[in-house]
Amino acid sequence: MTVNAITDAEFETEVLSAEQPVLVEFWAEWCGPCHQLAPIVERVAEERADGLRVVKINSDENPLTSAKYRVLGLPTLILFEGGEPKAQIVGARPKSALDRDLDKALA
Numbered sequence: 001m002t003v004n005a006i007t008d009a010e011f012e013t014e015v016l017s018a019e020q021p022v023l024v025e026f027w028a029e030w031c032g033p034c035h036q037l038a039p040i041v042e043r044v045a046e047e048r049a050d051g052l053r054v055v056k057i058n059s060d061e062n063p064l065t066s067a068k069y070r071v072l073g074l075p076t077l078i079l080f081e082g083g084e085p086k087a088q089i090v091g092a093r094p095k096s097a098l099d100r101d102l103d104k105a106l107a
Contacts, residue, residue: 002045003038006055008062014055016083021106025056026066026076033092034075040095041077044102052102079105 003025006014015022025041027034045054059066059074069078069085077089079102087105089098 002049003042003054003056006057006062008057008064011057011062011065015080018053018080018083020051020053021079021081021086022053022055023102024078024080025054026059026069026071026074026078027056028058028060028074030060031074037075037092040093040098043095044098048102052106081106 004014015024023041023044025034025037027038041054041056045052048054057065059071065071071078073090075090075092077098078085079087079089087101089101093101
């Protein structure tokens, strides 16, 4: 698996202090669209492994990070670069749309 699960306690080290951009998937076990998006996020992580780190955080089990970044709907993807949120993508989408959004944000 190329998408590692992280916790509130690990968020600063794993995301905010990372040297490369990090895509964070906020999800929950009960979220149907999250399960639909998971294999797409895995493929993106594999294809972009050289320049993008991808992690996921369970919003139910880690409410502090979700609240801090005002994650109100699931799934939500937030791209962090230099410790700051650079782009937010809410909802499941096809891989082509996700790739397009990431290319635009990382340009």
